[in-house]
Amino acid sequence: MHARQVKRIRGRKTDVGNSVWLARLCQLGLASPSMVPDRHFRSLRHLCRYRRTLVNERGRVCTQKVIDRAGIRVGGILTDVFGTNGRRILDGLCRGDDREAILGGLLKRFDDIADRERRLARTNEVDLAPWRSQVRLLMTIPGISMALACAILAETGPDMDAFPSADHLASRAGLCPGNNESGGKRRSGRAVKGNRHLRATLAECAQAAARTKGCRFQGCHKSLMLRKG
Secondary structure (H helix, E strand, C coil): CCHHHHCCCCCCCCHHHHHHHHHHHHHHCCCCCCCCCCHHHHHHHHHHHHHHHHHHHHHHHCCHHHHHHCCCCCCCCCCCCCCHHHHHHHHHHHHHCCCHHHHHHHHHHHHHHHHHHHHHHHHHHHHCHHHHHHHHHHHCCCCCCHHHHHHHHHHHCCCHHHCCCHHHHHHHCCCCCCCCEECCEECCCCCCCCCHHHHHHHHHHHHHHHCCCCCHHHHHHHHHHHHHC
């Protein structure tokens, strides 16, 4: 059962009394069961979360600040410093300049982590082969790649009947804004706590959708930027 559902119900709060009370709630059907995926998706979830750890580590290894400190100012002319053109510039500098001592080791580690991340992504794709149709359906949404689709499916499972509505799924990811109003005054509107791994994945999908050309999400993002600054 979900703790947020039962804490609003009045009852005894001692350890022993609380255990008896929770068991009684389950017997009477007053507490809905938590969503627990099967063993395959539980193990797949660990792999997808480890892949996200590698992606975050790859971003920490080589950042724009590290390159700026090395005296290389390419951030103003390149959108993605570690994209195809950015890597050509950095590799060329490392081969013919003394900056190799500064960037060479970081670039090697960056490539090693990226290679591990790609191998792990391929493993996740193989594990989700029986659910290829669900993965392809997720990929029809702008901003969702193969790796992100696998990560979403690993966190939510293939059975969407576990969520009564899209709002319940958003609440599980911790993406619903808070609704705290009393006496006509609005208090904290921070989002509820949820699955932080699913939340990070969906946030990455939203950022990718905002950069997708010809997508309605890009227009929505631009209007929000103009309105909110």
